[in-house]
Amino acid sequence: MYFTLYFPALNKGDFMSNDYAVIRTGGAQFSVSKGTEINVPKLELGQNSEVVFNDVLFVSQGETKTVGTPIVSGAKVVGKVVRQLRDDKVIVFKRNHKGYTNKKGHRQNLTRVVIESISV
Numbered sequence: 001m002y003f004t005l006y007f008p009a010l011n012k013g014d015f016m017s018n019d020y021a022v023i024r025t026g027g028a029q030f031s032v033s034k035g036t037e038i039n040v041p042k043l044e045l046g047q048n049s050e051v052v053f054n055d056v057l058f059v060s061q062g063e064t065k066t067v068g069t070p071i072v073s074g075a076k077v078v079g080k081v082v083r084q085l086r087d088d089k090v091i092v093f094k095r096n097h098k099g100y101t102n103k104k105g106h107r108q109n110l111t112r113v114v115i116e117s118i119s120v
Contacts, residue, residue, distance in 0.1 A: 021118045022058040023077050029057065032077060032115045042109035045081050051113055053077040059120055066120060075120045079113040086110065 020033040026041030045051060056075035059066045066072050087108040094102040 019059075019061045019118055021056050021060070021075070021077055023053045024055040024057055024071075025053055032118070034115055034118060036115045037082065037112055038115070039085070039087070039110045039112050041111070042084065043081065043111040043113075045111070047081055047083055049081045051079050051081060053079065059118065061118070061120065072120065075118075077115060078117045078119075079115045082112040082114050084109070084111055 018033045020031060022029055022031050024030075028041070030038050030040070032038060043051060054071075054076050056072045056077055057068050057070065059072050059075050066075070068075070087110050089105045089107050092102075092104045092106065094100075
């Protein structure tokens with residue numbers, strides 16, 4: 001499954017010097033920092049709702065780096081729901097040697113979240 005990470009106003013080298021965390025949601029892991037917009041599998045929340053991610057696997061704040069076993073206790077990442085959207089269509093096309101064909105499409109429901117704070 002493909003998820004897009006958005007890092008507004010961050011250069012590639014700047015990402016590792018800022019405070020960041022690795023969170024787990026919807027069976028996937030995301031590297032996030034403050035101001036990052038991520039597309040996560042659909043959350044049943046309305047627009048401008050606050051979402052708290054408690055499954056924080058790794059936190060880096062300045063020179064302090066904390067690795068969870070498997071999660072960092074007491075750490076949380078707070079975000080705000082920007083909007084609900086649907087991913088690009090994925091086409092599944094099946095065919096066999098007898099001439100059987102089957103074409104189906106799928107669009108994943110996603111939620112775009114902007115990260116507001118990271119705390120330990």
